[in-house]
Amino acid sequence: MNKIDLHGRIAVVTGGARGIGRAITERFLESGAKVAIWDSDAARMQGTVGELAGDGHRDAVIGCNADITSEMSLRGALDTTLAKFGKVDILINNAGIGGPNVTTWEYPTEEFRRVVEVDLVGVFLGCKVVVPHMIANGYGRIVNVASVAGKEGNPNAPAYSAAKAGVIGLTKSLGKELAKTGVVCNCITPAVALTEILAQGSEEHKQYMLSKIPMGRFLEVGEIGALVAWLSSEDCSFTTGAVIDITGGRATY
Amino acid sequence: MSNQIDLTDRAGIITGGARGIGYAVAERYIASGARVALWDSDAAALSAAQESLRGGDRLVTCLADVSSQPSIEAAFATTLAGFGKVDILVNNAGITGPNLKTWEYSAEDFRKVIDVDLTGVFIGCKVVVPHLVANGYGRIVNVASVAGKEGNPNAPAYSAAKAGVIGLTKSLGKELAKTGVLCNCITPAAAKTDIFRQMTDEHIGFMLSKIPMGRFVEVAEIAALVAWLSSDECSFTTGAVFDITGGRSTY
Numbered sequence: 001m002n003k004i005d006l007h008g009r010i011a012v013v014t015g016g017a018r019g020i021g022r023a024i025t026e027r028f029l030e031s032g033a034k035v036a037i038w039d040s041d042a043a044r045m046q047g048t049v050g051e052l053a054g055d056g057h058r059d060a061v062i063g064c065n066a067d068i069t070s071e072m073s074l075r076g077a078l079d080t081t082l083a084k085f086g087k088v089d090i091l092i093n094n095a096g097i098g099g100p101n102v103t104t105w106e107y108p109t110e111e112f113r114r115v116v117e118v119d120l121v122g123v124f125l126g127c128k129v130v131v132p133h134m135i136a137n138g139y140g141r142i143v144n145v146a147s148v149a150g151k152e153g154n155p156n157a158p159a160y161s162a163a164k165a166g167v168i169g170l171t172k173s174l175g176k177e178l179a180k181t182g183v184v185c186n187c188i189t190p191a192v193a194l195t196e197i198l199a200q201g202s203e204e205h206k207q208y209m210l211s212k213i214p215m216g217r218f219l220e221v222g223e224i225g226a227l228v229a230w231l232s233s234e235d236c237s238f239t240t241g242a243v244i245d246i247t248g249g250r251a252t253y
Numbered sequence: 254m255s256n257q258i259d260l261t262d263r264a265g266i267i268t269g270g271a272r273g274i275g276y277a278v279a280e281r282y283i284a285s286g287a288r289v290a291l292w293d294s295d296a297a298a299l300s301a302a303q304e305s306l307r308g309g310d311r312l313v314t315c316l317a318d319v320s321s322q323p324s325i326e327a328a329f330a331t332t333l334a335g336f337g338k339v340d341i342l343v344n345n346a347g348i349t350g351p352n353l354k355t356w357e358y359s360a361e362d363f364r365k366v367i368d369v370d371l372t373g374v375f376i377g378c379k380v381v382v383p384h385l386v387a388n389g390y391g392r393i394v395n396v397a398s399v400a401g402k403e404g405n406p407n408a409p410a411y412s413a414a415k416a417g418v419i420g421l422t423k424s425l426g427k428e429l430a431k432t433g434v435l436c437n438c439i440t441p442a443a444a445k446t447d448i449f450r451q452m453t454d455e456h457i458g459f460m461l462s463k464i465p466m467g468r469f470v471e472v473a474e475i476a477a478l479v480a481w482l483s484s485d486e487c488s489f490t491t492g493a494v495f496d497i498t499g500g501r502s503t504y
Contacts, residue, residue, distance in 0.1 A: 179465030214430030
């Protein structure tokens with residue numbers, strides 16, 4: 001296994017209490033970073049923080065109650081994180097929801113707005129709140145968790161596809177804005193991992209997604225953790241505004 | 254601070270490994286515990302690289318022309334004789350050709366660039382892939398270029414060949430999807446290597462002006478990316494195109 005060097009680095013992982021976010025958090029801790037999990041599920045977050053602290057990371061991980069759709073909530077989480085760790089070097093905008101699996105014309109407008117608010121506006125707010133601090137420090141690594149759905153557009157997932165496409169566009173815009181600051185901003189476009197977000201969808205939708213993956217299997221969250229850890233390291237120094245594939249051969253561009 | 258990429262017991266081939274990007278990848282591979290075969294057509298550069306890399310029995314060098322299948326088959330046989338197996342192939346060797354407009358470009362130069370930069374990558378894959386498939390493990394990294402995505406003016410053959418490498422990578426990646434062999438490519442912006450000597454100052458200035466970070470990539474930065482892509486931990490990404498352009502690429 002690669003030893004990614006994140007010693008002395010402080011990371012924020014939104015939605016870090018479970019699934020992909022938890023896998024990223026675990027890999028960060030193994031790599032020497034300290035991590036602030038920002039999550040809206042307080043009970044789940046306390047459980048995760050407790051488990052990770054018990055694994056020998058007692059002073060290396062904290063949880064902050066945060067709603068990524070609220071700028072004020074995120075500012076509070078940043079204040080708490082800075083008070084505990086003194087700085088932030090890495091931001092992983094991972095928190096997201098899947099929304100219902102219905103066609104565009106059947107999709108309730110209220111649900112569409114909710115998915116876009118969490119999956120796209122939430123990423124914008126995470127960046128907006130943390131970026132000025134990173135610029136001031138002259139160093140930062142931002143990884144936004146988009147999705148292959150944002151490249152291809154999954155049928156019966158119009159809000160998710162649109163929001164994730166939006167994250168790709170936002171990443172490209174922000175990456176260029178930050179190009180000379182020492183802060184790099186990239187996104188990843190995973191195919192489906194077997195996390196709880198998938199459990200929100202139908203069995204039919206799950207099979208459809210599996211059929212599109214040439215490797216013929218779902219992604220393991222540890223594989224995302226490995227990629228995100230590398231993208232969060234100093235070695236990722238000349239790639240910004242980029243879209244990094246992890247789809248088992250599915251993505252074609 | 255530097256990542257310790259784990260390539261222990263892996264054997265890698267690097268075409269065009271005697272200098273520039275290929276040489277930087279070789280340095281990083283050796284530091285990561287791999288054994289390395291440098292395949293290069295420049296005998297003098299090859300022996301200089303052998304000396305300076307100090308890889309001991311973890312390094313072999315093969316004089317090889319990527320545009321000749323018999324030459325590549327021979328280099329592969331030599332490599333297998335030295336290492337017993339191959340796990341990693343980096344198709345890096347390339348030339349730029351002259352900087353001229355398409356309608357001024359000689360057909361002979363065009364064919365030569367395509368033959369080295371595109372057909373050479375195909376031949377490298379063709380010769381090595383059956384061995385990787387038989388072993389059930391492999392990591393292939395093809396060095397394409399941002400020119401292959403965007404098309405640089407006054408570099409029609411290079412742009413076309415590198416675009417071809419991207420297409421080939423996507424095709425081969427899918428063919429190998431269930432074999433344990435992954436095939437990806439990288440699309441660097443220009444690094445200041447010997448290849449710059451083949452370019453005009455005007456062309457070099459044009460390339461720099463397109464990079465939002467406002468500097469050229471260091472070859473060690475490319476090597477850092479290639480090393481990660483060559484590791485076990487790159488396990489669910491195949492047929493993909495990895496940007497390393499300082500913000501230039503838009504897709």
